[in-house]
Amino acid sequence: MPSHDPREFEQNKAAGKAEFAGRRRPATRESGFHSSPKSSGGEFKVVSPEQHQWSHGPTITVKFTLPSHKKGDLLGFGGWYWSSQLADLSADEFTGRLFHKQYPGQNWSKFGSMWESDGYVRTIEVTLHGRGEFKVAFHKLSCGVIKHRHYDQAKPELLANMYQFSPEAFFIPKPCEASLKPTAPRAVKRSDAPPLTLKCCNRCARFLPINLVDERATLSFSNHCVAAHRRPCTHKGFGRLTNIETGEPLQLDFGFQLECRFCKKFEVNAALNPQRNSSQMKEDGARRRSFELLLAELFDGSSLLKYRHKQGRELTSDIFQRFKGRCFKCKKSLGKASAMHLDHTRPLALLWPLDGTATALCGECNSEKRDRAPVDFYLPEELRSLAKITGLSMDELTHPGANEKAVRRLYERRSWFFSSFLARPDMAEIRDGKVTGDLLIKALQKAINRCPAVKTFDLSSLRPKA
Numbered sequence: 001m002p003s004h005d006p007r008e009f010e011q012n013k014a015a016g017k018a019e020f021a022g023r024r025r026p027a028t029r030e031s032g033f034h035s036s037p038k039s040s041g042g043e044f045k046v047v048s049p050e051q052h053q054w055s056h057g058p059t060i061t062v063k064f065t066l067p068s069h070k071k072g073d074l075l076g077f078g079g080w081y082w083s084s085q086l087a088d089l090s091a092d093e094f095t096g097r098l099f100h101k102q103y104p105g106q107n108w109s110k111f112g113s114m115w116e117s118d119g120y121v122r123t124i125e126v127t128l129h130g131r132g133e134f135k136v137a138f139h140k141l142s143c144g145v146i147k148h149r150h151y152d153q154a155k156p157e158l159l160a161n162m163y164q165f166s167p168e169a170f171f172i173p174k175p176c177e178a179s180l181k182p183t184a185p186r187a188v189k190r191s192d193a194p195p196l197t198l199k200c201c202n203r204c205a206r207f208l209p210i211n212l213v214d215e216r217a218t219l220s221f222s223n224h225c226v227a228a229h230r231r232p233c234t235h236k237g238f239g240r241l242t243n244i245e246t247g248e249p250l251q252l253d254f255g256f257q258l259e260c261r262f263c264k265k266f267e268v269n270a271a272l273n274p275q276r277n278s279s280q281m282k283e284d285g286a287r288r289r290s291f292e293l294l295l296a297e298l299f300d301g302s303s304l305l306k307y308r309h310k311q312g313r314e315l316t317s318d319i320f321q322r323f324k325g326r327c328f329k330c331k332k333s334l335g336k337a338s339a340m341h342l343d344h345t346r347p348l349a350l351l352w353p354l355d356g357t358a359t360a361l362c363g364e365c366n367s368e369k370r371d372r373a374p375v376d377f378y379l380p381e382e383l384r385s386l387a388k389i390t391g392l393s394m395d396e397l398t399h400p401g402a403n404e405k406a407v408r409r410l411y412e413r414r415s416w417f418f419s420s421f422l423a424r425p426d427m428a429e430i431r432d433g434k435v436t437g438d439l440l441i442k443a444l445q446k447a448i449n450r451c452p453a454v455k456t457f458d459l460s461s462l463r464p465k466a
Contacts, residue, residue: 040202040237040258041199041200041201041202041203041237041257041258041259042200042202042236042237042238042240042241042242042258043199043200043241043242043243043244044197044198044199044200044207044210044241044242044243044244044250045197045198045207045243045244045245046195046196046197046198046243047139047195047196047198048193048195048196049082049137049138049139049193049195049196050137050138050139050140051137051138051139051141051180052135052136052137052138052192052193053135053136053137053138053180054084054133054134054135054136055130055133055134055136057133058129058130058131058132058134059127059128059129059130060127060128060130060134060136060180060181061125061126061127061128061180061181062079062125062126062127062128062138062141062178062179062180062181063123063124063125063178063179063180063181064077064123064124064125064126064141064143064176064178065123065143065176065178065179066121066122066123066124066143066144066176067121067144067145067174067176068121069117069119069121069145070117070119071117071118071119072116072117072119073116073117073145074114074115074116074117074145074146074147074151075114075115075116075117075143075144075145075146076112076113076114076115076143076144076146076166076167076169076170076172077112077113077124077126077142077143077178078099078110078111078112078113078141078142078143078166078167078170079110079111079112079138079139079140079141079142079167079178080108080109080110080138080139080140080167080196080209080219081108081109081110081111081128081136081137081138081139082106082107082108082109082136082137082193082194082196083102083109083128083130083134083135083136084134084135084136084192085130085131085134086102086104086326086331087102087128087129087130087134088128088129088333089102089111089126089127089128089129089333090126090127090129091113091124091125091126091127092124092125092127093124093125094113094124094126096113096115096163097113097115097163098111098112098113098126098163099111099112099113099163099164099166100332100333101219101330101332101364102330102331102332102333103211103214103217103330103331104331105213105214106194106213107211107213107214107217108139108194108196108209108211108217108219110166110167110168110209110219111126111166111167112163112166112167112170113163113166114146114162114163114165114166114169114170115163117145124143125181135192135193137192137193138180139196139209140167141177141178142167142170142172142175142176142177142178143172143175143176143178144172144173144174144175144176145172145173145174146169146170146171146172147171147172147173148171150262150266150267154266158265158266164364165261165262165265168208168219168220168260168261168262169261169262194213196209197209197210197211197212198210199220199221199241199256200244201220201221201258201259201260201263202237202258202259203258203259203260203263203267204259204260204262204263206260208220208221208260210256212250212252214379215252215253215254215255215256216254216329216377216378216379217330218256218368220260220261221256221257221259221260221261222256222257222261222264222368223254223255223256223257224238224239224254224255224256224257225238225239225254225255226254226372226376226377227372227376228375228376228400231253231254232251232252232253232254232255233252233253233254233255235255237258238252238255238256238257238258239251239252239253239254239255240252286431286436286439287439287440287443288348290426290427290436290440290443291348291349291351291440291443292348292354293421294410294417294421294440294444295348295351295353295406297421298406298409298410298413299353299406299409303353303354303355304354306355307355307356311356315342315354315355315356315358316337316340316342317337318356319340319342319358319359319360320334320337320340320360322360322389323359323360323389325337325340325360326360327340327360327361327362327365328359328360328361328365328382328385328386328389329361329362329365329369329377329378329382330362330364330365332362334360334362339362340360340361340362341360341361341362341363341365341366342354342358342359342360343358343359343360343361343366343369344358344359345357345358345359345374345386345390345392345397346373346374346392346396346397346403347370347371347372347373348371349371349443349446349447350371350373350401350402350403350447350450351402351403351406351407351410351444351447352402352403352406353403356390356391357390357391357392358390359386359389359390373399373400373401374386374397374398375397375398375399375400376400378397383397383398400450401450401451401452401453402447402448402450402451403447403451404451404453404454407447407448407451407454408454410444410448410459411454411457414459414462415464418462418463418464419464422437422440427440441459441460441463442460444459445458445459445460
């Protein structure tokens, strides 16, 4: 019979685990990785935009006429576009969630939506609102009934945010083309619009758009090497691409994943995430709340409340106005302050509080940034612009380290940290064999290790012995 001696579990207990943790759960699925025989994921080609228009007025409208369909069908419309100026986007009489990812300059943008049909045939008009005359080029404008085996097999929670994967998630057997309705249209010379680079996915073998002017302006593929010390990405297929028509190599800075965002979601993440239970999914949220509570204790109060008392205004409103109601990264119009994601700029994971140096981001850019330091997410010119808006110096924005003052205070108050803060009921909670307080110590140690100005110390070794 197997041994159940508690001393055996204690001796073999992993750091951050409870007494009976450590048994690996059986895999629920294989990863499902099968590369397409048609592509390694490292090929690209350059094409000219398909449609070019411009307007003498401030708007250009695209009309999507959906085909006949039945209730419960998955519908979609959208495409990629380039505009000579930043433009807002709206869809009249469309009550679904419209996705719009816009980038400035010579970068391409995208828009679209996906939703479950109510059974009625409908026409949807999407309008770009510019400031005076502007030029637009489009690529792959389409609409129709979407069909794919992944959608048929997917759990409902996987489909909840699919509108954010428009239009790279469109698989339309019988697509309906869209018609343009610009005001007094005139043809634009092909040289007016920048060429479009298409990269191949190593799963579905489709060629989908990427941006090369700003690789962080992601469209159909997520970046591969993001941290400054890992760039340029030299991994073949990720950072080194080959032109399928000329054979010429292309060296990227950040690089891109081999699989498109759709295939990444359904053939990689969906296959691996079932091995994580609900407790594990909540770990990151618990860590963030623990960091926020700790910072409030170390600095004698919430940074948000301090801002309100000092300025007499709400931080959210000020940041929304300071960034002119747009996502700083992709320049998308946020519409209202409640749609803005208030980013720490310097990450909470490195013990930086949310204060007047915050950045306005859209939900997707905020998710993409995650816990990265500014220098690991923004381009040099973006950092210079961010310095002017937030008041942070370039040295502060390019320094990827932790908050020195917070680390020093934590060390000075180490006795309080172990005797009082970790004694809180929420710090003693156990999820899937993991003690919240132990996980916090491990996360704090990562921040401590990134604070070269303070002599590195092992936080766990300072813990008083029972």
